[in-house]
Amino acid sequence: MSSLLVQGATTLLAQGATTLMVQGTTSDAGKSTLVAALCRWLHRQGVSVAPFKPQNMALNSAVTVDGGEIGRAQAVQAQACGLAAHTDMNPVLLKPNSDTGAQVIIHGRAVTSMEAAQYHNYKKVAMQAVLASHQRLSEAYQVVMVEGAGSPAEINLRAGDIANMGFAEAVDCPVILIADIDRGGVFAHLVGTLELLSESEQARVQGFVINRFRGALSLLQPGLDWLEQRTGKPVLGVLPYLTDLHLEAEDAIDTRQITKAEQVLKVVVPVLPRISNHTDFDPLRLHPQVDLHFVAPGQAIPAADLIILPGSKSTRGDLAALRKHGWETAVQKHLRYGGKVLGICGGLQMLGNRLHDPLGLEGAAGSSSGLGLLEFETVLAEHKQLRNVQGRLRLEDAPISGYEIHAGVSSGPALERPAVQLDDGRCDGVQSADGQILGTYLHGLFESPEACSALLRWAGLQDVQQVDYHALRERDLERLADLVEQHLDTAKLRGLCGL
Template identity: 80%
Template sequence: MSPRMGATLMVQGTTSDAGKSTLVTALCRWLRRQGVAVAPFKPQNMALNSAVTADGGEIGRAQAVQAQACHLPPHTDMNPVLLKPNSDIGAQVIIHGRAVTSMNAAAYHDYKRVAMQAVLESHGRLAARYPVVMVEGAGSPAEINLRANDIANMGFAEAVDCPVILIADIDRGGVFAHLVGTLELLSESERARVKGFVINRFRGDIALLQNGLDWLEERTGVPVLGVLPYLMDFHLEAEDAIDTRQAAKTGERLRVAVPVLLRISNHTDFDPLRLHPQVELMFVGPGQPMPPADLIILPGSKSVRADLAFLREQGWAAALQRHLRYGGKLVGICGGLQMLGRTLADPHGLEGTAGESHGLGLLDFHTVLEAQKQLRNVSGRLALEDAQVSGYEIHAGVTEGPALALPAVRLSDGRVDGAVSADGQVLGTYLHGLFESPAACSALLRWAGLREVRSIDYHALRERDIERLADQVEAYLDTARLKSLCGL
C-alpha cells in the first residue's frame, strides 16, 4: 500500500498583491498552533527576491518566510519552479533550486509541460511527509492568456484535485467585481474548486459590509470565510514589489539612499533599515537625483552589466563620486559589489549579451560571471567592530584582485568575503541579509555616522508579525470550515 497523502489546500488571488502570501503564512502558523505539521508550497514563483535553502538551492523569499511560520527550514520542494526575470521578455529558469536555463516568455510557455513534472514531484514529496500542504497561487487564475499549460493556479489545483480559497483586496476597491468576475472566467470544474472567499485589508465598520457579503454568497453559492482587517505597522517580506512604507521617525537619523536598478534583486536586504527607528531609507527611482545621504547602498541585480550602464545613464555614478568626496560611506551588496570593481565580464551571456564592462573602479578587483551559481547560507565576523554576521550568497560572479586582501567579512568556514577600501569609505560584500544581524547592522550604522545606535532584532519583529497573522485567523476567519478544508 502507498502511504496516505496529506491534504492540500490552495490560496489563489483575484489580483497580484491580493494577500495570497500573507494568508498562506497566517494559515501555516495557525495550523502549527493546532499542533498540525504543515508545509508551504508555491508551484511557480516569479520574483527577484530569493532565499538559500537548507538543501543548497534557492526559492522565493515568501516561501522561506512561510517555512518559518511552519517552524521548518526552507527546502527547494517548497518552490520547485522559480523564474528570475533578466529582461522584459526573458527570465532565468530555476528548477528544484538550480538554474537550468534562460528563455523568453514564448519558449517558457511550451516548457511548462516539463516544469509541471517538477512541480508534481515536489508536491508529492511534501504531501507524503506532512498532513497538510498549504499552497500559494500566483497572480490570478483568471488571466486568460496564461491558462494553457497553467502550472501556477487552477492547472495545478486540477492536477492534484485540491480545494481553493479565493482572496481579494478590498482596499483596492471593486472587491465584489473581482470575486464574481474571477469566478465567471473559470471553467465549471474550476469554479467548483472554490470553497470559500476571504476579503483582505478591510477598514471600517463590518456591519456596513454585511449586506454585500450576503449578496455575494447568494450570487455565487460560495461562502465568505471571513474578512481580515487592514493591519497597521505590519511587515512581511515582499515577494517582488519594493515596500517603501516607513513610520514617522524622530531624533537623530541616518540618511540611507538605495538606487532602484531596473533588475534590482533581493531588495528585502533593506527591510531591517526601513524598520529601524533611526534610519531614513530613501529608494531613488529612475529620473530622480541622488539625494544627500550619509550612506549609499548599491543593491543586488539580476543583470549587473545592464544595471551598471543604467546607473551611469541616470547620473548616479557621478553622484557616487561626489558623495565620497564629501566623506559619505558606500556599500555594495552582491551585484553592487561587482559594480565597485575595475571590470565585470559575462563571457557566456548569462545575464544578457556576452561582453565586458568597466566597473566604477572604487575597489581593485575584477569579476567574471560563471555558469555555476554559488548558493550558501553563511556566518562570520564583519571587519567593522568584529561584529557577528550571518547571511546568504546567491551569485554567479567570481571576484579576484588585490582589494580582497582587506576583506569585509571573515567567514566561519575559513573563506573571506568582499573588501573594504584602504580609506575605509567603501565596503563591498556578497552577503545578502547582513542588516538582519543586530550586531552587524549596528556596526554598519555606526561606521556610516550614527553615533548612538539602538539595536533592533529583525527576526523577532518578523516572528511577532507572523504571530499577529495567526491571531487574525483565529479572530476573523471561519476556523471550523478551514479545518474541514484541511482534512482535519
C-alpha cells in the same frame, strides 16, 4: 504532464494528506500573507504543515537548507511553519533578466534562460518538477498550504497552467479565493474571476477571503450577503487593513513611510531596473534610527550618510542604467564629501574596475567598465554560488549570518582587505583603505543584530539601538495567526485542512 505523477499525487490525497490552495484575484491580493497566516495558525496548534508555491516569478530569493534557491516569500512561510526552507517548497522559480525573458530555476538550480514563448512550451517539464515536489511534501506533512501566482483568470496563461488551477486540478485540492478590497471593485474581482473559470474549477473554490478592509463591517455585510447568494459560496472572513504589518515582499518594494526619531541615519538605495533581494533593506526600513529612501529612475540621489548599491539580476545592464540616471556622478560626489558607500552582491561587483560576462549569462556576452572605486574585477561564471554562511565582520568583529546567491567570481588586490571572515575559512568582500567603501556578497547582513549595529556605526550613527529583525518577523507571524482566529471561519478552515 506525467500521468503517473498526477496519479501518485491523487493517491496521496486519498490516503489522508491534505492540500489547500490560496489563489488571488490579482497580484498582491494577499496570497503570500494569508498562506503565512494559515501556516503559523496551524503550526501553533501542533499541525505538521509545509508551504508550497508551484511556480514563482520574483527577484527576491533565499538559499535553502539543501543548497538551492526559492522565492523569499516561501522562506518566510517556512519560518511560519517552524521549518527550514527547502527547494521542494518552490520547485519552479523564474527570475526575470529582461522584459521578455527569465532565468528558469528548477528544484533550486538554474537550468536555462528562456523567452516567455519558449517557457510556455517548457511548462510540461516544469509541471513534472512541481508534482514531484508536492508528492514529497505530501508524504512528510499533514497539510500542504499552497500559494497560487497572480490570478487564475489570466486567459492568455491558462493553457498549460502550472501555477493556479492547472495545479489544483492535477492534485484535486480545494481552493480559497482572496481579494484586496482596498484596491476597489472587490465584488467584481471575485465574481469576475469565478465566471472566467471552468465549471470544475468553480466547484473547486470553497470560499472567499476579503483582505485589507477598513471601517465598520456592518456596512460591508449587505455586499457579503449578496456575494454568497450570487455565487453559492461562503465568505470565510474579512481581514482588516494593517498599516504596521511587515512581511518580506515577494517582489514589489515596500515604500510605506514609518515615523522615525529626529536623529536618524539617512540611507539611500537606487532602484535599479533588475534590483534583486531588496528585502535586504527591510531591517533598515524598520529600524527606528534609519531613514531609508529608495530612489526611483529619473530621481536625483539626495544628500545621505550612506548609499547602498543593491543586488542585481543583470549587473552590467543595471550598471549602464546607473550611469544613464546620473547616479555614478552622485556616488562620486557623495564620496568626495565623506559619505559611505556599501555594495551588496551585484552592487559589490559594480565597485570594481571591470565586469566580464563571457558566456552571456545576463545578456549579450562582453565586458563593462565598473565604477573603478576599488582594484578588482569580476567574471560571471556558469554555475551560481548558493550558500548559507556565518562569520564575523571585520568591523568590530561582529557576528554575521547571511546567504550568497551569485555567479560572479571577483579577484584583485583590493580583496586583500576583506569585509567578512567566514566560518568556513573563506574571506568575503572588500573594504577600502580609507574606510569609506565596503562591499560584500552576503545578502541578509542587516538581519544579524550585532552586524547591523556595527554597519550603522561605520556609516556614522551614534548610540545605535540594537534591533532583532528575526523577533520582529516572529511577532508579525503571530499577529497573522491571531487574525485568523479572530476574523476567519476557523471551523470551516479546519475542515478544508482535513482536521
